[in-house]
Amino acid sequence: MMDRLREGVNSIAVKIILGLIILSFIFAGVGNYLISGGNNAAAKVGNAEISRGDFEQAYQNERNRMQAQLGDYFSNLLADPTYVASFRKSVLDRMVNDLLLEQHAASLGLRVSDDQVRQMILEMPQFQSQGKFDQELYQAALRRAGFTPDMFAEYLRKDLVRNQLMTALQGSEFSLPGEVNLQDQLISQTRDIRTITLSLAEFAKKVTLSDEDIEQYYKANTERFTRPEQVKVSYVELSADALKAEISIDDEAAQQYYQEHLDKYSSAEQRKVSHILIEGDDEQKAQAILDELNAGADFTTVAKEKSQDVGSAQDGGSLGWIERDTMDPAFEAAAYALTEKGQISGLVKSDFGYHIIRLDDVKAPVVKPYTEVAQAIKQELVDQQALDSFYAKQSELEKLAFEHSDSLDEAAKAISAKVEHTDFISADQAPDLLAVPAVLQALKSPEVKEDGLNSEVIEVAPEHVVVVRVEESRPETVLPLQEVKTQVVEQLSQLKGEQQALELGNKIVTALKAGNSDVLAENGVAFGEVQMIDRSSPLANTVYSMVKPQDGAKGYAQAKDFDGNVVVIELDKVESKVTPAYHEQIATQLSRIGSQQDLAGVISVLRQSTDIEYHIATE
Structure with a gap:
């Protein structure tokens, strides 16, 4: 340990x-x-x-x-x-x-x-x-x-x-070998099966329903035929992205911005420097090294031997190229105060300790040509103008939606937007814009839902807002049978068809387990071709729970596939194909799970x- x-x-x-x-x-x-x-x-x-x-x-x-x-x-x-x-x-x-x-x-x-x-x-x-x-x-x-x-x-x-x-x-x-072997055999196991699929749709088609059946099912399951509370919503949307499409920047404006912000498109002056660092507050030690340099000692050699900056000492103190606003302020000020290549500073105190700095080289600023940055400038100006317009319009939207709280018309007109309308919708039918939790919460608030007032400005995403109002609402209602009869018939037919398919599947499985294979011909069904499945199959839970057949016997069971169809399964063979690489992977996974636990x-x-x-x- x-x-x-x-x-x-x-x-x-x-x-x-x-x-x-x-x-x-x-x-x-x-x-x-x-x-x-x-x-x-x-x-x-x-x-x-x-x-x-x-x-x-x-x-x-x-x-x-x-x-x-x-x-x-x-x-x-x-x-x-x-x-x-x-x-x-x-x-x-x-x-x-x-x-x-x-x-x-x-x-x-x-x-x-x-x-x-x-x-x-x-x-x-x-x-x-x-x-x-x-x-x-x-x-x-x-x-x-x-x-x-x-x-x-x-x-x-x-x-x-x-x-x-x-x-x-x-x-x-760690994992025990037996534990790994067992998991390996189980996970790598494949099973050969044959199946009969009893189509739920086919059984449902053959179901005959009486009016009494339909009415009884409807009355017993009214919650399935209940329309949730719904509202008609009006809303005004405002987004910075949409405003960008309305903005165009010409070359004259872009050129002017470029000239006014040349520093933005210029590389900063860079300086290549080396230093010797004495950590902490040992000024006397640092001064002794400075005296040694001033007496003619080689800076690179002294840096390798005495600098306590482990990163640069091995390179003779070289820090490479630096720019402004990237180093300790005191260090940076001293480095940029040096005027000649090879010039050495005095002692410079920073949070790291005492530095002695040497100027090795200087790169003057380089201005990028306008043609290289024109597109980026135009996009930046579009983005900025869109944001400025967005915030101005948002303020106006907020003000007028409050002042004219019984309508969105004035607010929409002021920001050159359109009032959009929905039909009756429930919460789970709301379009993406209105499906945001904050919007749904506003639509349920007493002020908006009951008093008919405009909502506050609601942010649905960065620089994207909406104001909503409820124009009309209708409560949760059980729909009349005439209106939902098609749904009732469909659901009841599916239910009865499923029951019939399950009964037939159970009958076939029971007969086959008893050794009666005539049941297949009697019901007009037959097993398909042999197929090998692994644990990713929709039938895996049932197939892998079946007892491994012994002495040439076969196993039988029934299950449902992803579509709800009843599937009769015949299990023919069980195999485990273990590989060394997979065995190692299982061992690692088991150890990882144990570690997390x-x-x-x-x-x-x-x-x-x-x-x-x-x-x-x-x-």
Whole structure:
């Protein structure tokens, strides 16, 4: 167990997991949050707290990740308060679980050394360029995320310790050979069958119904013939995308924008620099190195021997090319103050320690020609004008829909839109635009449904809104028999046809099990050709529950296919074709399932044995 704990931090899987976590964290950024209320903790786990700021940041990170994956579908989900509450709770629960694992790891004495943290940083692909650690990428990423080096190291250390524990728990799981063999044989098993399909449609066609049968079924199943509550809806839609089609940008406007924003289409001045870093506050040591350089020592040699920046020291201190706003402010100011190639700065203090910087080269800014960026400029101007128009029209729509609350005509006219109308619709018949939870909720509100007022402006997607009103409503109603007779006849015929097919199928199976094969000819049916099925077949549940035939005998059963037809099954042969590769795959899957169960079990025990308090509502 302890060997696995020590190995965990160095495993490839852990590095990949941490890389994904850190990449998402860095690019999401760390914001500052205003925290209200008397308790600044979102939750308390034992003696440790999860701050509200950390919770909101984690929630926003996960929200951004889901938004990137699911797009507008996720936006629609977020319009449902119940879903948002559940989503927020899942994020906080996960943070609680992580903290429990950290605490448990600490209680076991798990530790991660500074060298391990340093090595992990050097090996992270997010900080590498051309297969090597890139100090420029590293510093830029830390700045973008709002980290100091110490903050990032501590964040990484916690993840490494927690993943040591997880790797040990999951890596200690194994599957017994007999267990793997049994699963392998079951999963790889195929069965040869022949079938008779008793078509439900054919049986239903032959059913004869009396008026009394129809009326009795109708009265006994009125819920099947009930029309749900329905409304006629009028609505006005406004979207930035639709407005883009109305906007055209000519070359003159695009040229003017280009001239006014040349800096936007120019590459920034780049500087190639090298540095020597002395970490911490040892100014005396840094000054001694600077004195050595000023006395004529070779910068590259000194950097290799004495710089404490492990990423650049091996390259003589080279950081490659940098741009403004990518480095520590003090470092950047000093680097851009150098005027001649080979010039060396004085001591520069940053969050990383003391730097001595050398200017190696300079690349002047390069302006992209207009022809190269013209299309992008026009699209940008279209997008911006569409947004400006959208927000102006949205404000007007909101104002007039409220002032003229008994009609949408004035609001639609003001934004040059058209009032759209639906026929009577129920919630499950609503078109996509109106099927958004926030819209359905508005249509049910007393103000809109009963008082006949316009709704508020409702966002159905980013830069896409709608205002709705109910023009007419009708309550849930049991439809008269004359109106639904066709449905009644169809349903009852299907029901009786199914009963007849099942009865015949059962009769055939019973006779065949008794050795009476004449039942097939008596009922005008015959088995089809032999077919081999696996567990993906719609008949798999029934076929694989049948006892394996012995000594040339056959097995019989009946089932239903995906269309509801009754299928009589004859089982001829059972085979298992096990391959070494598939055997290994099964063993891995079983171990993975066991590992997940072990981890869930540990978390469950930790939750039960730890005082956990939630201080905020996740809604």
